[in-house]
Amino acid sequence: MIFNEDSRVKIPSILHLIQLGYTYLSLKDIEWDENTNIFKSIFIEQLQKINPNVSDRDIQKVYDEVSISSENEDLGRAFYNKLIDQSGVKLIDFENFDNNSFHVVTELPYQKDEETFRPDITLLINGMPLIFIEVNKYARIHKRLMEKDPLTDSERKLFETLKGLKTAVDKEILQNSKLLENESYVDKMMMRLVVNQFKKEHKIDINTTDVKRINSIIVREYMNEYNGYVA
Numbered sequence: 285m286i287f288n289e290d291s292r293v294k295i296p297s298i299l300h301l302i303q304l305g306y307t308y309l310s311l312k313d314i315e316w317d318e319n320t321n322i323f324k325s326i327f328i329e330q331l332q333k334i335n336p337n338v339s340d341r342d343i344q345k346v347y348d349e350v351s352i353s354s355e356n357e358d359l360g361r362a363f364y365n366k367l368i369d370q371s372g373v374k375l376i377d378f379e380n381f382d383n384n385s386f387h388v389v390t391e392l393p394y395q396k397d398e399e400t401f402r403p404d405i406t407l408l409i410n411g412m413p414l415i416f417i418e419v420n421k422y423a424r425i426h427k428r429l430m431e432k433d434p435l436t437d438s439e440r441k442l443f444e445t446l447k448g449l450k451t452a453v454d455k456e457i458l459q460n461s462k463l464l465e466n467e468s469y470v471d472k473m474m475m476r477l478v479v480n481q482f483k484k485e486h487k488i489d490i491n492t493t494d495v496k497r498i499n500s501i502i503v504r505e506y507m508n509e510y511n512g513y514v515a
Contacts, residue, residue, distance in 0.1 A: 294404055295454050297419055298388055299461050300510060306388040306407065320351045321392060326411030330385050334377040334410075346373045350412075367412075376409060384410050445488060449481040453502070464510040467503070474506075475499045 298308055309323075316323045324347065331343050353362040367375050377383040387408040394401040407415035456473060457463055463470055478499050482488045490498075 294390055294419055295457055295506075297405060297417070298390070299457075299464065301388045301405075301407070306386045309387045309389045309408075311389060311392065316392075317351065318393075318395070320354045321394060321406075321413045322347075322351065322354075323387070323408060323411035326385060326387070326408070328411075330410035331373065331375070334383045335373050338373050342373065346375075350375065367414075375412070387411075441486060441488070445481050445486045448485055449477060449502075452477045452481065453506075457506075464506065467507055470506065471499065471503050474503050478502070 302308060314323060315325070327347060327350075328343055331338070331346065332340070335343070350363065350366060353366055354360075368378075369375075370378060385408075389406050389408065390404065391402045392406045392413065394403075403416035404419045405417040406413045407417070453474065456477075463473065475495070478495055482490045482495070482498075
């Protein structure tokens with residue numbers, strides 16, 4: 285089973301990061317080095333920008349060195365030393381931080397031997413993946429559920445309902461991110477979507493009290509994430 289959607293808690297987090305100056309990248313629209321997860325085109329462009337007197341050949345040499353250092357079995361020590369070194373070709377401009385580029389991606393896969401790791405959110409500086417974010421416990425549990433196959437009938441019905449609800453909510457927010465500035469409006473919108481998904485789309489018998497409880501939990505999650513209160 286393959287699912288390609290952001291969870292309900294990722295969207296507010298990404299919007300918050302965008303407000304801080306990050307640019308969202310869709311993995312569908314860009315290539316990266318799957319061995320290092322460095323976004324080479326961004327890396328090369330940024331190093332040329334912050335090291336204007338360095339030749340393209342030397343920039344490529346630095347890229348090769350960084351790629352090798354990231355594979356070292358030294359807990360990242362060699363890569364870290366290159367990252368902070370300001371004596372030669374700079375990987376990050378610490379003197380003029382605005383010279384650097386900042387991007388956010390989701391579900392960037394990492395492969396180590398037989399193990400695969402997909403952080404909820406990865407932050408890139410100059411094309412280098414430097415920060416992983418796992419949004420909260422619910423997101424991790426939900427990802428595990430998505431990977432489970434087969435689901436029981438009751439799990440499948442609930443899963444499909446929540447999946448449909450998240451898709452509907454995310455669509456509304458992505459079309460107008462300013463919705464989250466008005467919690468009262470979000471509450472009313474969410475109530476309509478909860479009722480539609482549970483009662484109309486999936487024919488789940490749910491009473492008014494449960495609708496309000498589910499609605500309150502989801503609204504609070506979105507608003508907390510939007511306001512930066514990450515659990």
